[in-house]
Amino acid sequence: MKKMIAFIMAAAMLFVCTGLTAFAEEGPNVLTDNNSTFEKSTSLDDSDWFAFSGGTLALGTNGGHTGDNYLIFNAPSNAWSSPSIDLYPILKNYKPDEDVEYTITCYFQIITSDTANVGYATAEVADGEDYSLGTLVRGSGEYDDNSFIQDSGYGGNHMATLSGAAFTYKTGEWIEYTDYLVVEAGDFEEETKAHTWNFCFDALPLNCAAIYIDDFTITEAIPDPTPSPSPSPEPTPIPTATLVPTAAVTETPTQAPAGTTENSNLLIIISIAVGVIVVGAGAFILIKNLKKTKNK
Numbered sequence: 001m002k003k004m005i006a007f008i009m010a011a012a013m014l015f016v017c018t019g020l021t022a023f024a025e026e027g028p029n030v031l032t033d034n035n036s037t038f039e040k041s042t043s044l045d046d047s048d049w050f051a052f053s054g055g056t057l058a059l060g061t062n063g064g065h066t067g068d069n070y071l072i073f074n075a076p077s078n079a080w081s082s083p084s085i086d087l088y089p090i091l092k093n094y095k096p097d098e099d100v101e102y103t104i105t106c107y108f109q110i111i112t113s114d115t116a117n118v119g120y121a122t123a124e125v126a127d128g129e130d131y132s133l134g135t136l137v138r139g140s141g142e143y144d145d146n147s148f149i150q151d152s153g154y155g156g157n158h159m160a161t162l163s164g165a166a167f168t169y170k171t172g173e174w175i176e177y178t179d180y181l182v183v184e185a186g187d188f189e190e191e192t193k194a195h196t197w198n199f200c201f202d203a204l205p206l207n208c209a210a211i212y213i214d215d216f217t218i219t220e221a222i223p224d225p226t227p228s229p230s231p232s233p234e235p236t237p238i239p240t241a242t243l244v245p246t247a248a249v250t251e252t253p254t255q256a257p258a259g260t261t262e263n264s265n266l267l268i269i270i271s272i273a274v275g276v277i278v279v280g281a282g283a284f285i286l287i288k289n290l291k292k293t294k295n296k
């Protein structure tokens with residue numbers, strides 16, 4: 001019986017757990033194909049990507065991370081030069097009235113040259129060595145300060161510093177990048193002119209000749225399912241089942257012997273009564289016989 005209860009509980013827990021996992025979802029990619037996979041593009045005319053502070057853009061067509069096409073950012077001139085895309089109009093089109101946590105992902109490649117050609121850069125990338133690329137969301141001035149863009153205190157730059165991309169460099173290898181950005185509904189308010197939220201890479205290596213980008217996605221990070229299945233606490237009380245086995249199961253057999261003692265008590269009473277009757281009858285016969293012998 002205990003085994004049976006344990007099995008039922010385990011099955012129930014398993015059902016609850018797998019149910020939770022199944023509900024974990026990722027929001028849709030808020031970027032169009034022309035800004036994301038580049039597969040439907042024949043040029044960058046229909047793309048919102050641009051070159052920030054030096055460098056040029058081109059559409060690569062000879063094999064991206066997936067498919068054929070990808071974005072090429074050529075000849076960066078400074079450590080902060082970057083392929084860039086303004087997230088403001090894109091996120092404003094998605095859920096401007098809600099606080100939303102976005103997941104930003106992409107695959108990128110760094111193409112190196114033999115010469116140091118990036119100004120203000122300090123370190124090179126080389127095969128097998130670790131490197132960290134910065135990632136930023138750049139505003140264009142104080143007007144863009146919000147819940148995540150702040151005055152950096154350096155050169156009048158107003159920006160949000162994201163987690164960046166740390167990796168071990170290997171020539172010709174696509175590097176996976178994932179980051180998060182929380183945007184609050186208030187960030188869209190009091191708009192007297194369009195804001196600027198330029199996603200950019202930063203801290204390019206000294207020998208960077210180009211950066212390739214493919215499969216750039218921005219999705220709503222659906223909150224961790226753990227809170228909503230707060231019914232999860234419910235399974236915990238289920239250990240009520242712990243009571244079931246110990247109490248119910250053990251108690252029933254305990255009561256059965258209780259009935260047995262009742263029966264044995266009854267037997268004792270009956271045997272005492274029979275004994276009393278037998279002794280009484282014996283005494284009665286004995287007294288009667290004594291009287292008879294006296295009378296004789």
Ligand SMILES: [Ca+2]
Pocket residue numbers: 037038039064065066067068069070214215
């Ligand atoms: Ca592609």
